Amino acid sequence: MLELIEIFLFGSSDPNMQLAFIPAVMALGGLGQIASGIDWGGKRKDAANKAKKAYEDQKAIYEGLDTSNAYGGIKNMYTNMENTMEDLTVNTQQAEFERGMFQQSQANTMSQLRGAAGSSGIAGLAQAMSNQAMTQAQRASASIGQQEAKNKLLAAQQAAKIDQLERAGADKTQQLIAKGKLSSMQMEQSKQSTLLGMDAQAYTAAQQAVLQGQQAVGQGISSVIGGVASAYTPGVGDEKGSFNFFK
Numbered sequence: 148m149l150e151l152i153e154i155f156l157f158g159s160s161d162p163n164m165q166l167a168f169i170p171a172v173m174a175l176g177g178l179g180q181i182a183s184g185i186d187w188g189g190k191r192k193d194a195a196n197k198a199k200k201a202y203e204d205q206k207a208i209y210e211g212l213d214t215s216n217a218y219g220g221i222k223n224m225y226t227n228m229e230n231t232m233e234d235l236t237v238n239t240q241q242a243e244f245e246r247g248m249f250q251q252s253q254a255n256t257m258s259q260l261r262g263a264a265g266s267s268g269i270a271g272l273a274q275a276m277s278n279q280a281m282t283q284a285q286r287a288s289a290s291i292g293q294q295e296a297k298n299k300l301l302a303a304q305q306a307a308k309i310d311q312l313e314r315a316g317a318d319k320t321q322q323l324i325a326k327g328k329l330s331s332m333q334m335e336q337s338k339q340s341t342l343l344g345m346d347a348q349a350y351t352a353a354q355q356a357v358l359q360g361q362q363a364v365g366q367g368i369s370s371v372i373g374g375v376a377s378a379y380t381p382g383v384g385d386e387k388g389s390f391n392f393f394k
Contacts, residue, residue: 173377177370184363191360195353202346209339217329221321224314 186192 173374174371175374177367177372177374180363180367180370182367184360184365184367186357186360191353191357195350195357198346198350198353202343202350205339205343205346209336209343212336212339213332214336217332218325221325224318224321229310
């Protein structure tokens with residue numbers, strides 16, 4: 148044994164011994180490769196199976212990500228807008244007020260002048276006063292009508308402005324919500340893509356470890372066979388062949 152260690156560490160000056168030692172080294176190296184390549188307890192295989200499952204699970208998550216149009220639910224907030232001007236009407240109060248004032252003026256004029264003038268004078272005076280009263284009534288009625296029409300117009304314009312502002316605000320809110328949803332979807336996709344890449348790398352590494360172990364076992368077997376074959380010396384004549392590793 149000591150001789151073997153000495154030869155292994157320092158070599159041998161004997162050429163025959165050197166040649167005999169080579170097969171032993173090949174065989175021992177092959178056994179080492181086999182030992183290192185064997186998947187003791189199936190640890191490498193278990194690791195590969197777990198990595199495969201993790202990769203497939205992550206792949207399913209990535210494939211199931213929401214890729215719908217984040218802006219698909221946005222509605223046109225400016226459809227079906229109400230015409231706030233369509234209910235504006237002609238102011239009839241002016242004409243009605245004017246007619247009532249004129250009739251009242253006529254009645255008052257005739258009542259006051261029946262006893263104060265002759266028949267010919269009454270007619271002329273009554274006409275003059277009636278014209279004056281009618282003019283005043285027209286002015287008052289026109290003023291009231293104009294104010295009413297202006298107020299209605301202003302109210303309609305303000306209602307239209309408020310409606311437009313509300314719709315603009317609702318539209319902007321929709322846009323912001325959709326933009327936020329899109330940003331969230333993109334970040335989630337990026338995260339899941341990174342995780343998928345990491346699981347793919349882990350699965351590949353686990354597969355390579357299994358493959359390398361199998362290759363090591365195969366190479367070790369070849370080395371052992373080669374070493375044993377190199378150490379074998381066939382017999383001559385009736386002599387049997389023998390293995391010569393160290394002698």
